[in-house]
Amino acid sequence: MLKYPNGKPYNPKNITSKNTMNKKSKDFSFGNRGKTLEDEINETNAYYLSRQIAIIHKKPVPIQIVKVEYPKRSAAVIREAYFRTPSTTDYNGVWNGYYIDFEAKETESTTSFPLKNVHEHQITHMKNVVNQQGIAFTIVRFSKLNRYFLLPFSVLYEAWSNMKKGGRKSIPLGTFESKSYEIIPGYNPRIDYISAIKKLISGEN
């Protein structure tokens, strides 16, 4: 077994811990063992990539870099930078000739998905994608229920448009059960959203 110099066993999670510093609250229930939805999607994408099932990557967070130092004999260090607002969703890629584009969202609610989790630029981007015949959706995790859904953009857009006209500000769980595709979490792939996409395509055609 590989060990660090401090005698601890090698564990890839130790290395990636910096990546999770800005994560939202974690759910330590048995089902997802403290993983964020982002962790789960990243694992799923790594699995898809390793099996050549789909090529989907998370986009880096856009950063406005202002100041960089170039120390001798070591890597460049960014010393001043700011977070920028993304103009797209977080994930995109290709599966079986289809352009795939999605956002991943978690909610602590057990009854509905609050639309305040969704931003105007994401709606605009997903609408553009669908107009170009891409496949756009949101993966929603009801963390307390340990339930996952692939919410097609058409359903999200209908709810969003209703809200803009003064309608309700969330999508009830019942709508997920009737109009979206539930993903039962597994071991590998963790969140098999490609199987849900297959249902989405066959259901819509």
Add this chain to the structure above:
Amino acid sequence: MLKYPNGKPYNPKNITSKNTMNKKSKDFSFGNRGKTLEDEINETNAYYLSRQIAIIHKKPVPIQIVKVEYPKRSAAVIREAYFRTPSTTDYNGVWNGYYIDFEAKETESTTSFPLKNVHEHQITHMKNVVNQQGIAFTIVRFSKLNRYFLLPFSVLYEAWSNMKKGGRKSIPLGTFESKSYEIIPGYNPRIDYISAIKKLISGEN
């Protein structure tokens, strides 16, 4: 005319100048007026987006964030971060149901495109994309000649594979002229690579 407080006329280039701090040498010939290829592609993508011709974005540079400060009443400041190696190409998106994925490269050479400009991870990624029936290519600018080409991945891969077997380390201009699609730069869109993709598709089918 809009003016800055310092009396200088408003010019969007002033605002984006920070983004170009790490750019390579610029060519100030009449043809591209000192713009980098990245500037030209970004302009082209903005045009495509505004006309809903295609939805293509540049991916942000991946950054490993180590330290963030949260000053009161102002935006979070990243105080320590490092550049990471990307695992994909720089641009991707969707056009007319096709998944589009590419890299943009400039060369000062007037006779050939050096393959040292291409990285192993980009080859691997583009190969994966083509296996999933996406469209992958490289846009190459011969800056001193003011000539632009859409180099299909198949042609790049052949040259790359030859190099790995000890063959030549560059792709001659003649190969671009015979096996890729020249893009004549215009005003708007500046680098109309979608028209070149149309030729690529009809040529291959």
